[in-house]
Amino acid sequence: MVRVKSRYLLCEVNVTDRNLLLLLDDRAVTAAVKDVVQRMHGDYGAALCSFGFSVKYLNAVTGIILLRFPKKCYKQLWSALPFITSIEARGKQISCFLNCIYVGGTIRTCQKFLIRYNAHQLRRMLPKCKSEEKHNIQQAILDCCLTRTHTEEAEDTLESEEDE
Amino acid sequence: MSCGTEKKKAVDLHQGVLQKNLSPERYLKIQLELEEAVTLTEVELRFFIISGLRSLHGEVGAALNFDLLEHSDVSNVAVLKVSKDDLVKLWSSLTLQGFYKNHRCAFRVLQVSSSPPDS
Numbered sequence: 317m318v319r320v321k322s323r324y325l326l327c328e329v330n331v332t333d334r335n336l337l338l339l340l341d342d343r344a345v346t347a348a349v350k351d352v353v354q355r356m357h358g359d360y361g362a363a364l365c366s367f368g369f370s371v372k373y374l375n376a377v378t379g380i381i382l383l384r385f386p387k388k389c390y391k392q393l394w395s396a397l398p399f400i401t402s403i404e405a406r407g408k409q410i411s412c413f414l415n416c417i418y419v420g421g422t423i424r425t426c427q428k429f430l431i432r433y434n435a436h437q438l439r440r441m442l443p444k445c446k447s448e449e450k451h452n453i454q455q456a457i458l459d460c461c462l463t464r465t466h467t468e469e470a471e472d473t474l475e476s477e478e479d480e
Numbered sequence: 481m482s483c484g485t486e487k488k489k490a491v492d493l494h495q496g497v498l499q500k501n502l503s504p505e506r507y508l509k510i511q512l513e514l515e516e517a518v519t520l521t522e523v524e525l526r527f528f529i530i531s532g533l534r535s536l537h538g539e540v541g542a543a544l545n546f547d548l549l550e551h552s553d554v555s556n557v558a559v560l561k562v563s564k565d566d567l568v569k570l571w572s573s574l575t576l577q578g579f580y581k582n583h584r585c586a587f588r589v590l591q592v593s594s595s596p597p598d599s
Contacts, residue, residue, distance in 0.1 A: 358538030395540075 323390040324372065324426045326418040327397070329379040336410045337379050342371040344405035345381055349397070356396040363390045367385055372423060376433070381414075390419075497593070506567045507549075512556040519598045521547065522551045525558060528580060529573075536573040540555040546570060549596070557590070559597060567592075 353361040359439050364386075373382035394416065402411045405440070417433065420426040423455050435458070442454050512520065520528065526548050533541035547561040562570050574587040591597050 330519065354538065356540055358536045358541055360537055479583045 321387040323385050324420045325383045326426050327381045328415045329412050331412045338376050339405045340376045342374045344372050348403040352400050353396045488589045503594045504564045507593050508560045509597050511588045519553050532573040532577040537569050
């Protein structure tokens, strides 16, 4: 049997209030995407979304979501994502918009891109940070990332330190 | 050949015209059959088709451009014009419309062509 192909959309959730971002969970995101696809593409879209769509990875601290779509219909479902205006999580409405930063065929390619993207974001944020202690920590992490040793551990520390 | 002419006689009800589908438009001649004798005005029919498109294909479907060219109040026969790419969505939503204001209904597609039907 030939392998089942899918498309993984790496999206970034942009919010005005970063504290609300921590309330995100995958069930809320699933519900929001299904609801908007039902609105934009009707029953046909809801059926496309019911099997083969899932949220594979969610990072509430950085606001990165990895969505899986089947290869045949990912463009149609992708076209519905800009119409998401708010996500309801734990009783609160988080008004946000989704920004798609990468489309990959496998989770591994998305992970590779995400590591590079997070390193890029850190380098962008480094001039902005104020207290000296944080400055030192970030510098150390950047050194670790540049030598490309233990990339997975680097990715975990990068994501936790990105919240400024 | 005798068997050929017999077949032609049996098929006289439908007219088959072979065309090269070069134009980007399609014309759909439909008839709305209702259980009870209800007639629809043009506006009502248009709204009914759009609501069917919205339920099956969402906002994208409801925004499809289609024209209601001819409409007969008596027999509920209408001619719709759509672009080639939208034909499948329109036809599928017409097929799945089962109820009009609690009356059972069905859309019968009488003719599909790429040039305006002469009727």
